[in-house]
Amino acid sequence: MSSNFTLxxxxxxxxxxxxxxxxxxxxxxxxxxxxxxxxxxxxTIKHKDIxxxxxxxxxxxxxxxxxxxxxxxxxxxxxxxxxxxxxxxxHADFLxxxxxxxxxxxxxxxxxxxxxCVGVKAGALISHMMTEVEVSCLPADLPEFIEVDMAEIDNxxxxxxxxxxxxxxxxxxxxxxxxxxxxxIAALHMPRGETLxxxxxxxxxxxxxxxxxEAASE
Numbered sequence: 001m002s003s004n005f006t007l008x009x010x011x012x013x014x015x016x017x018x019x020x021x022x023x024x025x026x027x028x029x030x031x032x033x034x035x036x037x038x039x040x041x042x043x044t045i046k047h048k049d050i051x052x053x054x055x056x057x058x059x060x061x062x063x064x065x066x067x068x069x070x071x072x073x074x075x076x077x078x079x080x081x082x083x084x085x086x087x088x089x090x091h092a093d094f095l096x097x098x099x100x101x102x103x104x105x106x107x108x109x110x111x112x113x114x115x116x117c118v119g120v121k122a123g124a125l126i127s128h129m130m131t132e133v134e135v136s137c138l139p140a141d142l143p144e145f146i147e148v149d150m151a152e153i154d155n156x157x158x159x160x161x162x163x164x165x166x167x168x169x170x171x172x173x174x175x176x177x178x179x180x181x182x183x184x185i186a187a188l189h190m191p192r193g194e195t196l197x198x199x200x201x202x203x204x205x206x207x208x209x210x211x212x213x214e215a216a217s218e
Contacts, residue, residue, distance in 0.1 A: 005053050009043040009068040020091070029089050033066065033075055036096040043068055050089055054080065058144050061107045063097060074139070076105055097139045104173055106132045107143055109185060113151035119188035124155035130185040133161065134173045141169035148185065158187040 009031065012023070020030045027047045034040040043066070053059045059077065066073050075094035083090055097103055109131055114120060133146065146164060153159060161172055162182050174181050 005056075005059055005062055006065040006067060006072075007045055007049055007053060009045045009066050011069050012042045012044045015042065024088070024090065029092055031092040031094060033073060033094045033096060036098050038096065041068075045092065047089060050092060051087075054089065057108050061105060061142065061144055063139055063142065064094070066094060076103060099139050102136050102138055103142065104134055104136050105142065106134050108132050108145045109148050110145045111148045111150055111186065113149055117150045117153055117188070119153055119155040119157065120150075122155055124188040124190050126150065127187050127189065128185070129187065130183065133164075133185070135166070135170050136173050136176065137167075137170040141167065143167050143170060150186065153186070153188055155188050155190055158184040160184050 012019075012030065014022075023030050023044055024047075028044045029047050029050055031043045031045050031050075032040050033043065062076075064075050064077065066075050074097050076097060077092065078095045079091075079093040081090040081092075082088065095103075109128075111126070111128065114126055117124075117126065120126065135143070135146075137143075146166065148159060148164060150159070160182050161175055164172075164185070166172065174183060
């Protein structure tokens with residue numbers, strides 16, 4: 001999969017909390033690249049650039065280009081620390097990729113055909129237990145997202161990881177652990193209020209039937 005994200009970065013030599021605070025005050029984000037048996041590289045990225053890129057969910061499941069010091073490195077985002085109260089990215093960790101080695105990365109799940117879902121048409125609601133799934137694949141096979149077709153799912157039914165059709169060369173790291181690790185990713189159920197209404201209707205019907213029986217016996 002080709003990368004659609006390129007970030008400009010600069011090398012940094014100052015480290016420590018004080019240096020990181022100064023960078024953030026200057027609207028920059030301290031970052032690090034590691035992996036591929038190379039020494040970690042300390043970088044800084046303009047906050048507006050990485051904030052804009054991270055607003056797209058694909059940023060987290062794409063191979064990224066980091067430009068710095070006259071060269072380009074292909075990486076994936078491994079961790080991003082955000083301020084607990086502000087719209088601010090505090091730190092970013094990037095992992096170098098090796099095209100010949102598999103990578104593990106969370107990929108978004110896109111649920112399709114929910115509007116024509118059999119269970120939804122009958123009044124059921126869809127609950128999402130998972131919104132992303134970790135996959136293992138070569139960088140070239142990394143999908144931007146994985147579709148989950150909900151069209152034929154009825155009330156009371158669930159969709160599991162084993163029901164997903166993964167692209168060729170892509171595996172679920174959870175299912176790679178063996179039997180007994182399958183997980184539900186979505187389920188359909190009737191709204192609680194509608195269930196109560198049905199129970200009340202049944203109770204009223206039983207009461208009317210009992211009254212009819214009593215009247216007939218008199």
